[in-house]
Amino acid sequence: MRRLIRIATAAAAIAVVGSSTPAWATTPPDDSTPAPAAEGDAGTIAVITVDPSNPYWKAEVDTAVRVAAELGYGTTVNAHGNDPDLQNQFIDAAISQGVDAIILDPAGAEESVGAVQKATDAGIPVFLVNAEISEQGIALSQIISNNAQGAALGAEAWVEAMGGEGTYVELFGNPTDNNAQVRSDAYHSVIDQYPDLELLQTETANWDRAEGKQKMELLLSAHPDVDGVISGNDEMALGAIQALREAGRLEDVVVLGFDGNQDAVDAVIAGDMIATVLQPIVQGTTLAVQQADNYLRTGETGADAEKQAIDCVLITAENAPLLDNFVMAEEGSGTTTASAPEPSTANTGS
């Protein structure tokens, strides 16, 4: 039995190592790039993402490729790693290949305007997912996740767990990142309606786990009786959880995260975190590909507006077990194939 476990663990670990080879410029095997038209007569869609080594963007790519294949399109996949120059090169490549549409996760709101304009000028429709650009009327769709709505959802769950009263501290993200303020404002739009919930102190922890832990340790020194923690993202919340665990306070302090990354989902399952908020990357990407398909067939995206904010999903102990690296098992047109071949299950043995 032990040996069996050992072999299984070893196999899993090898799978992880094997998958870490940077073979991402090529598309997954089911649609090989040389003859994309062979996959679907409908045409080819260029998918340009940020960094598929991150599970969040891997889910984005997997979804785009899968939905495109279902609709009869071949795909090419590239990753710009938030480098606008690289993004420009991939846009140029897509133009010269003569793809039918581009699904782009833009590298910066300002920096990407030119790249999107260039593709649009070349007659290739561009559909943005996950992030927006600073101008409207160039891309056909800009599909982003609704951070404010998501944070409000998380805050409501957290308030309920707090019983509507008590003291709390806030861990704030990188102050120069717009999302830090948006999430904080949305948290407070809910929490401030409860006069018995008292904010003791706000500290910046720059989205970082180590800094989240250090700040939480000091906050515990300053406010030993604190009842709750709200955090702008999961990493800072996980740091706070570790500080609370070492101080022996984890049982009675209610912690809220945001992002829905796998470590945080595991913490929700373990009961260390009351809730986190999943950014609906699978749903957003599905919509983007569907709207690209609509546009190519009918000349209309089928959406009411160019900018579309997709609602986030609250993750609590109830639905957390269904979530695997940003992919909800129930979600995504019934097929759970996208979540099945995820190799990084070796980390989840906590």
Add this chain to the structure above:
Amino acid sequence: MTTAVAESPALRRRTRINVSALLVEGRAFLALIITVLIFSALTPKFLTGDNLIIMSRHVAFNATIAIGLLMVILNGGIDLSVGSTVGLSGVVAGYLLQGANIPFTDATAYPAVWVVVILSLVVGALIGVINGLVITYLKVAPFIATLGMLYVARGLALVITNGTTFNDLRGEPELGNTGFVRVLASRPLGIPMPIWVMVAVAVVFSVLLTRMPFGRWLYASGGNARAAELSGVPIGRVQILVYVFSGVCAAAVGLLLAADLPAATPRGGEFYELNAIAAVVMGGAALSGGRGTVRGTLIGAFLIGFLVDGLVLIGVSTFWQQVVKGAVIILAVAVDQIQEAVQRRTAGTKAARAAADRTPTISS
């Protein structure tokens, strides 16, 4: 009669210099005491046993890096890659604990924890060796060489993790690799492990600097490399060794930080180099080399750490925390510059006086 008159002002000047030197050397210590007094007056939570241990643990990470960095700065160099080395060493430890693929085979190795610790420290040493070789033999300026290494090491950490975080460092009893977190995050005698490591590193490097030939070589090579070389100091070897020390200290912090979280993230140690430089400089070391002590660096690290943590404790806004921290660092460097200017001037007048004494005919 004339000699007595000539000597007494010189004597007086020397004692005055010593007093001012003492004041400047001790300025960080004075500032530390003042910081502690102010924060203790502002909040009763500052000077409690638990809080002192928490703050000292935060300081220990920075102080351990700073002591390693002091070796480089004494040599007249700088090591900007320490923060990335922290991240890389933690990630290497995390990778090995998850099971490392043996190159060119399908086999996976699960090294014991002590092997993991040693290999991670070796990674830090290797980074130091490369820094040292590039600086010594390729004559690349330390700032540039270690700036490049800052990116290389951070990039490697990202390559190893694929950008994600190793979340489970506990190991499996079946694989015989448990104990990383248990030992490195333990509290012997109620004191957290990082503090013990800081103390050990401080003792080792003070002995090295004050009791061993290497210490004299280092101060000599940092003060005047050409003169040191002519008097037989192996300045090339010294220069490479200081970067190895710095890399190993940073790698040790990487391990402690990973065990503390417990998670190994490729972002670990970002910007730690800046805090460490601040601690070394505030502790009275000269960035030009040749001057600085382990004691001063420790005081500098405690000053900056207590300042930052104290501001959080009394609830100063995050933005103002940074302003205060930055202002204190600038103040420290400014005092450092004034001290150097004073030293240069006194040395200059002394030399002029000596020259005048030797050639009375010209001056008269």
